[in-house]
Amino acid sequence: LPVLRWLPRYRRAWLPPDLLAGLAVALTAVPQALAYAELAGLPLQYGLYSSFMGCFVYFFLGTAKDLTLGPTAIMSLLVSSYAFHEPVYAVLLAFLSGCIQLAMGLLQLGFLLDFISCPVIKGFTSAASITISFNQIKNILGLQGIPRQFFLQVYETLRRIGETRAGDAVLGLTCLAALAALRAMKSHLPRVAPAEPLATRISYLIVWISATARNALVVLFAGLVAYSFQVMGSQPLTLTGSIPRGLPAFRPPRFSMAAPNGTVPFQDMVQDMGVGLAVVPLMGLLESIAIAKAFASQNGYRIDPNQELLALGVANILGSFVSSYPITGSFGRTAVNAQSGVCTPVGGLLTGTLVLLSLAYLTSLFYYIPRAALAAIIISAVVPMFDTGIFRTLWRVKRLDLVPLCVTFLLCFWEVQYGIVAGVLVSGILLLYSIARPPIKVTEGDVLLVQPGSSLYFPAIEWLQDTVCSHALTASPPRSVIVDCCHISSIDYTVVVGLAELLQELHKHGLSLAFCGLKDPVLQVLLSADLEGFQHFPSREEAERCGGAEPWGSRAEPFTSTTESS
Numbered sequence: 001l002p003v004l005r006w007l008p009r010y011r012r013a014w015l016p017p018d019l020l021a022g023l024a025v026a027l028t029a030v031p032q033a034l035a036y037a038e039l040a041g042l043p044l045q046y047g048l049y050s051s052f053m054g055c056f057v058y059f060f061l062g063t064a065k066d067l068t069l070g071p072t073a074i075m076s077l078l079v080s081s082y083a084f085h086e087p088v089y090a091v092l093l094a095f096l097s098g099c100i101q102l103a104m105g106l107l108q109l110g111f112l113l114d115f116i117s118c119p120v121i122k123g124f125t126s127a128a129s130i131t132i133s134f135n136q137i138k139n140i141l142g143l144q145g146i147p148r149q150f151f152l153q154v155y156e157t158l159r160r161i162g163e164t165r166a167g168d169a170v171l172g173l174t175c176l177a178a179l180a181a182l183r184a185m186k187s188h189l190p191r192v193a194p195a196e197p198l199a200t201r202i203s204y205l206i207v208w209i210s211a212t213a214r215n216a217l218v219v220l221f222a223g224l225v226a227y228s229f230q231v232m233g234s235q236p237l238t239l240t241g242s243i244p245r246g247l248p249a250f251r252p253p254r255f256s257m258a259a260p261n262g263t264v265p266f267q268d269m270v271q272d273m274g275v276g277l278a279v280v281p282l283m284g285l286l287e288s289i290a291i292a293k294a295f296a297s298q299n300g301y302r303i304d305p306n307q308e309l310l311a312l313g314v315a316n317i318l319g320s321f322v323s324s325y326p327i328t329g330s331f332g333r334t335a336v337n338a339q340s341g342v343c344t345p346v347g348g349l350l351t352g353t354l355v356l357l358s359l360a361y362l363t364s365l366f367y368y369i370p371r372a373a374l375a376a377i378i379i380s381a382v383v384p385m386f387d388t389g390i391f392r393t394l395w396r397v398k399r400l401d402l403v404p405l406c407v408t409f410l411l412c413f414w415e416v417q418y419g420i421v422a423g424v425l426v427s428g429i430l431l432l433y434s435i436a437r438p439p440i441k442v443t444e445g446d447v448l449l450v451q452p453g454s455s456l457y458f459p460a461i462e463w464l465q466d467t468v469c470s471h472a473l474t475a476s477p478p479r480s481v482i483v484d485c486c487h488i489s490s491i492d493y494t495v496v497v498g499l500a501e502l503l504q505e506l507h508k509h510g511l512s513l514a515f516c517g518l519k520d521p522v523l524q525v526l527l528s529a530d531l532e533g534f535q536h537f538p539s540r541e542e543a544e545r546c547g548g549a550e551p552w553g554s555r556a557e558p559f560t561s562t563t564e565s566s
Helices: 003-009 012-040 045-049 053-061 073-082 087-106 110-115 118-135 137-141 150-159 166-187 198-212 214-232 266-273 276-299 305-320 331-339 346-361 371-385 390-397 399-411 416-436 458-472 493-508 520-529 540-545
Strands: 257-259 262-264 440-443 448-452 481-484 513-516
Touching: 003 053, 012 045, 012 073, 012 198, 012 214, 012 331, 012 346, 012 371, 045 346, 053 305, 053 346, 073 087, 073 118, 073 276, 073 371, 073 416, 087 110, 087 266, 087 276, 087 305, 110 276, 110 305, 110 416, 118 137, 118 150, 118 276, 118 371, 118 390, 118 399, 118 416, 137 150, 137 166, 137 371, 166 198, 166 214, 166 371, 198 214, 214 371, 262 266, 266 276, 276 305, 276 331, 276 416, 390 399, 399 416, 416 458, 440 458, 448 458, 458 481, 458 493, 493 513, 493 520
Parallel strands: 448 481, 481 513
Antiparallel strands: 257 262, 440 448
């Protein structure tokens, strides 16, 4: 348990910043939880149900002091795709995702996330930013009955824009402007030195708290406006409505669901979720670990990725017992945590406690929160996810990486899972192509010097054979070949067989093939294969001095590794 490493050394001086951070995160978490539940297509209380268990679990199992677990925009988008707006599906998805994440942590399979490249992640998050933002336009405009599929959503929204409710639109745009102004204020707020006058420090604290708790302030303002209209007897705003009061029951997730025509068994529910059982846990792990690594690097400490997998898995499993949908690390709330000066995960205990208190005592007040205000909070949170510079950067750095980026970006507008899977497949194909076609440098002289630029694996051996034969046999006169293996650290059996065939092919034309610069592991493999005509020189210079190779059938003596020769 990581908590046993830092809790015995806990200092009293750490408590005030931890409590301040816990309060600041709670003021952000509660309104965001309501908004993200709306995005997930679930009753709003499920956002709060999903916001406290991760705080408590991470206190015991987390290794990053800044990270906070809870519902996020991306997880909510995925849940809306795979839970079909059914709480039973969403809770079961949290349980199964947690089991998969826990198993990956126990088996130390976190390296699988390395196969999801940065262009795929950027393409997904940028598309998600646009999808989520446009999904909330209907709430800003007060439109009802808009489909959730992106292209149909765009069409229906534009077709029915004349039905916009003026009250929702004015309030939604006002909230968006206020959130943008407060965000800009915080980003340009200068640091205040301890030597500054007391009035200056108090002013700084007031502005900082207002900007940090901007979501709570906007919800409070919008709620007061809605309540004022309600008292006057007219209500031009679309309200959140009643939210059940009280804490969720602690019980296992349901493994079947009642339906009008019978019961949906567990097997059918799993089939309905389909690829979501892979996409949701993997994207949850990716988001959480990426955020933890970023803030750990920024603040000068290290995390244990496999321990993070365990923490997230346990949080989702236990969360499903309190009706939580899948959670992961939240960038926005983690940033608030770090900027508040948090010292340990103790701040999470206060955040979780305040969420529980809001469930127990404040849900009746949530009735007056306008949906336009929650939509503004979501849009404000996801707009920064769109990386406007990534396309220009990849065009400068490596244009081929634009292929998985664009494939992921475009297909995510159709279906999220298709975009991610297609992006990973395209990235994998590009990776395999680089393995199958490694760069090979050919230098012509008295002998032909061939230098592969990377290790050789079975897809590449035919490429090497064609390159060597096309240069050696078409030269006038044909030339013997030296293969410089200084960049080769590993080969497999198929490569050994291919090299034997290459030796025979060159021998038929009266040419020889020699190797130089072999590393010990590669040399041992080739010696073990006992290739006929195999010759090795410790260095390129020695190979060239000897004229490339000895006649066929002789062997360079002694057969020793580079280390032994030197």
